[in-house]
Amino acid sequence: MTPLQSAPLGIRLLENGEEYFPRVFDAISRARESVLLETFILFDDEVGKKLHAALLNAAHRGVRVAVTVDGFGSHDLTPVFITELVKAGVHFCTFSPRRRLFGIRTHIFRRMHRKLIAIDGEVAFVGGINFSVHHLYDYGPLAKQDYAVEIQGPAARQVHDFLLRAMPGACPGPPPPRIHNRAAPAAPTTVRLVTRDNHRHRNDIEFAYLEAIRAARHEVVIANAYFLPGYRLLHALCEAAARGVQVRLLLQGKPDMPWVARAGGLLYSHLQDAGVQILEYVERPFHGKIAVVDEAWATVGSSNLDPLSLSLNLEANLVIREPAFARMLRGRLQALIAERCREVPPRKHKRTLLDVVGSTLMFHFLRRFPAWAGWLPAHTPRLVSPRAGDPRRPARVIVLEGETE
Template sequence: MNAQWRADNQVQLLINGEAYFPSVFAAIEQAREEILLETFIIYEDKVGRQLQQLLISAAQRGVRVEMLVDGYGTADLSANYIKALSDAGVHLQAFDPSPKRLGMRTNLFRRLHRKILVVDGEIGFVGGINFSADHLNDFGPMAKQDYAVHVRGPIVTDLRNATLALLEQCTRLQQRSRRWWQRALPLAADSDQASMILCIRDNQDHPNDIERHYLKALDAARERITIANAYFFPGYRLLRTLRNAARRGVKVTLVLQGRPDMPWVRLCSRLLYNYLLRDGVRIFEYCERPLHGKVALVDHHWSTVGSSNLDPLSLALNLEANLVIHDVSFNACLHEHLQALCVQRCKPVSLQRALRGHWWRAPLIFLTFHFIRHFPAMVGWLPAHIPRLQPLLREQQPTGKAT
C-alpha cells in the first residue's frame, strides 16, 4: 500500500479509555455491514467482555466481523470467550501464534502492535489503546494514560485497506457498496478539514515509514516540538535531530514515563537524559500513572497519534500504525492537553539531577545504548519466519500471559 495524503477529514482526539471505549462501542453497536478490528491486547475483563458482546450482537444481525489479534499480546482468552465469538460468526484470527517452549513463549518479536478499528468503511479509530480495563481511571494507580483518534473521511479507506491487506494472506475481500440506511455517527470533531496520511511500519515494504515522517518533521521544526512517548529509546538519528533542533532554538519537550509499568523502561530512557538535557531539551516525567501514549506535535500544524513507541521494537520489529495529521486546530488541542499535563502532573528533570552518579553510569550508558541500537539487527540473526494469520478455533485455548 502506497500511502498518500488525504484532505478534508474529521478528527477527534480521544484521551484514555473514558473517551475511547464509549466512542468505539457506539460505532460497533451501530455497524450495519462490516467491522474490521486489529489490536495487540484483549483482556477478559469488563472491557473485553463488553467488546465481545457487542461483536457477537453485530455478527448475529449480519455484520461481517473480522478480528485480528496478536498471538503474543492476546494469549489469555479462554476457550469459552473464543467459542462465543466463533458461534456467532465472528472471524477471529491470531497473528503469529506460537506454543510455549519449556514453559516460555517464543514469539517475542515482530508483533502485531497496531490498534485499528474500521466500521462500515466510514468510521475509523487509530491509537495506542488496547481493549483492557487498565486504560480506565477506576483500575487504580496503574491505570494507563493513553491516546487515540476518531476519524471520518477519505483516510478511513486507507485504514480499511491496511487491514484488508493483512487479511488477504487468508482471503480476498471485495469492496462493498454502501447502503442507504447507513447513518453517520455524530463526531465531536476537533477539526473537520484535517489532512492526514496513514503510516504503516512492517518488515517488508515499509520498514522505516513512521521514523522517516518523524525525522522530516523534526528537521523542519522552527518553534516547538513536544513528544509524549511511553517507551522512549530511539536510534541515534532521531536523538541527534532532537538535539540539533534544541540547539537552533526550537522548544523541545519530552514527556516520558515517571511511573513505569515496566521498570526497565524508565531505566533505558534515563540513560539518554544527560545527552539531551545539556543541549536544552526539556524532559518531564509523568508520575501520576503509567504513560502509555504515543503522540507528538511539531510547530502549529504537524501531529501524530498511533501505536508506535520510539524504541527498537516499534521502530524496527513490530507492525505499527500511526496517523500523521496536518491541521492547526487539532495540533492546538493536543498541545493544550500536553502543556497542562507538564504543568500539573509531571516532574521536570534537571541536568543536575541527571548528572548524579554519571561517572559510574557513563560506561553503562555507552554499552546499553549501542546494544539496544543494534538489537533489531541481532534479532534478525534468529531463524526467519513468515508472519501468518491463524484462525482461533473454539476448541483451542491460547496459553501464556499477555504483557
C-alpha cells in the same frame, strides 16, 4: 454514529478508555456492512466482554466482522471467548501464536502492535489503547494514560483499505491496490495513515517524525511511553534544540516496565546537554505515543520511539497536518505537563569516563538486541485462524511475507 462536529476535519481526540471504549462500542452497534479490528491486547475482562458482545451482535445482524489479535499480547483468551465469535461467523485470527516454554511466552519480538478499527469504511479509530480494564481510570494506580483518535471520511477509508490488505479473507472480493505510505515532503495530505512492517515500510513512521522535527521552527513536544530512539532521531532532536526550537520530551515517571525507563534514562544527560527539556508523568503509567510540532503537525498511534517499535513491531500511526487539531492536542499535553509532570533536573556533577563508556555500550546493546533477535526464523509472522469447534487447533495458517503487514 454521531458526527464529529466539535472536531476539525472529522477528527476527535479520545483520552483513555473512558472516552475511547464508548465511542468504539457505539460505532460497532451502528455498523451496517463491516467491522475490521486489529489489537495488540484483548483480555477476557470487563472491557473485553463488552467488545465481545458488541462483535457478536454485529455478526448476528449480518455484518462482516474480522478480528486479529496478537499472540503475545492476547495470550490468555479463553477457548469459549474465541469459539463463540468463530461460530457467529467472525473471521478471527491470531498473529504468530506460539506455545509457552516452561510457562514463559517465547515470541516476544516482532509483535502485531497496531490498534486499528474500521467500520463500514466510514468511521475508524487509530491509537494506542488496548481492550482491557488497564485503560480505565478506576483500575487504580496502574491504570494507563493513553490516547486515540476517531476519524470519519476519506481518512477512515485509508484505515479500512489497509485492514483489508492486512486481513486476508476478511471480506469477499479483491483487496484494494497497495499504496506506498512513506511520508512525502511535497504536497502532503492533511490526514495520512503511516504504518511500519518488516518488508517495504520498515522506516516510514521514523521518517515521518524526522521530517517534522527537521522542519520544526518553534516547538517539538513528544510524549512517549518507551523512548530509546536511534541516531537519526536523537541527532534531529538535538539539532532542533541547537537552532532554538523548544524541544520537550514527556516520558514515564512511574513506568510499568522499570528496566525500559532506566534504559531510556541513559540518554537524559546527552539530550539535556543539547538543550532538550525532559519531563516525567508521575501520576500513573504513561502509555501514549503522540507528538506535536509547531501547532501544525501531530501524530497519534501505536508506535513508541524505541527499538521494538522502530525495528520489529507492526505499528500504525495517524499523521495529521491540521493546526486546529494540533493546537487541541498540544493543549491537552500542556495541561498534563502543568498538573501531573515533573521536570528532570540536569545532572549537577560532570559525567566520568566510566559513565560515558558504560552508557554508550548499554545504549548500543539495547538498540541492536531486538534486531539481532528478529533474525531468528522463529519470528516469521503468521496469521492463524482457529477451528469453530476447537480454537486450539488451526483451521488455516497464513505465512506473511511482509506485503500484508
